[in-house]
Amino acid sequence: MSEFGIVAPVARIGLARLLAIVAEKDDERIPRDGICLEMLGAQLTVVKEQILxxxxxxxxxxxDTEVGQRLMEIPGVGPLLARAFVASVADPQVFKTCRDLAAWIGLVPRQNSSGGKERLGGISRAGNQYLxxxxxxGAMAVIRHAERRGTKRVWLIELMKRRATKVAAVALxxxxxxxxxxxxxxxxxYREPQVAHA
Incomplete structure (x- = not known):
C-alpha cells in the first residue's frame, strides 16, 4: 500500500487503519482492478478471530483448574504459562526441590567446577525449551512494567540496577x-515477598 502513498504505524493499530482503508469502497487512493488487498484483509480478519x-x-x-488460578496470581504468569505448567508438570512431587524444577526448565547456572573451586556460567538451557x-x-513483562511504573519489590529493583535487562529477566x-x-x-x-526490616 505504500506504493500508493498509504502508510500506517507498525503493529495492530496501524494494520487496523490499513484494513479500514481497504474496506472503504469509495477510497480512490487504491486502484480496485487486479489488487488482492481485499482478499488479504479478509484472511487477516479470519486469522484474528481464530487467535482471539x-x-x-x-x-x-x-x-478450569484450581492450580492454574493460583499460578496466575504470580506476576508474569498469565493464562498461557499457567496452562503450560499445569500440562507439563502433572506431578510437582517428581521434583525434590524448587531448584530441580528450575533446572528441568533450564534456568539454573551451568557448573564448570573442578579442584574444589565452584565456577558458575550462564544458564544451562537444558530441559523444557518452551516453558x-x-x-x-513473563519475567521480561514484569521488568518492563517495573521500568515504566516502578515496583515495590526491593529485590527486583536491586537486581535491575546491577544487571543487564535480559540477565535480570532470567534471574526473575x-x-x-x-x-x-x-x-x-x-x-x-501467592504472597508478595515482604521486605525484611533490620
Missing part, C-alpha cells in the same frame, strides 16, 4: 519457576 478464540479457550482452560521461553517472556524467571513449584506442592496462594 484460541486465547479465550486458553484462558478458560487455565481457569523456559515462556517464563523468561528462575525465581518465578521456584515460586511455581512451591505453590504447586504446598497448595498456597
Amino acid at each position: 478464540e484460541n486465547d479465550r479457550l486458553i484462558r478458560a482452560s487455565a481457569r 523456559r521461553q515462556m517464563v523468561v517472556v 524467571a528462575n525465581k518465578t519457576a521456584r515460586m511455581v513449584w512451591t505453590m504447586m506442592t504446598s497448595g498456597e496462594h
Whole structure:
C-alpha cells in the first residue's frame, strides 16, 4: 500500500487503519482492478478471530483448574504459562526441590567446577525449551512494567540496577519457576515477598 502513498504505524493499530482503508469502497487512493488487498484483509480478519478464540479457550482452560488460578496470581504468569505448567508438570512431587524444577526448565547456572573451586556460567538451557521461553517472556513483562511504573519489590529493583535487562529477566524467571513449584506442592496462594526490616 505504500506504493500508493498509504502508510500506517507498525503493529495492530496501524494494520487496523490499513484494513479500514481497504474496506472503504469509495477510497480512490487504491486502484480496485487486479489488487488482492481485499482478499488479504479478509484472511487477516479470519486469522484474528481464530487467535482471539484460541486465547479465550486458553484462558478458560487455565481457569478450569484450581492450580492454574493460583499460578496466575504470580506476576508474569498469565493464562498461557499457567496452562503450560499445569500440562507439563502433572506431578510437582517428581521434583525434590524448587531448584530441580528450575533446572528441568533450564534456568539454573551451568557448573564448570573442578579442584574444589565452584565456577558458575550462564544458564544451562537444558530441559523444557518452551516453558523456559515462556517464563523468561513473563519475567521480561514484569521488568518492563517495573521500568515504566516502578515496583515495590526491593529485590527486583536491586537486581535491575546491577544487571543487564535480559540477565535480570532470567534471574526473575528462575525465581518465578521456584515460586511455581512451591505453590504447586504446598497448595498456597501467592504472597508478595515482604521486605525484611533490620
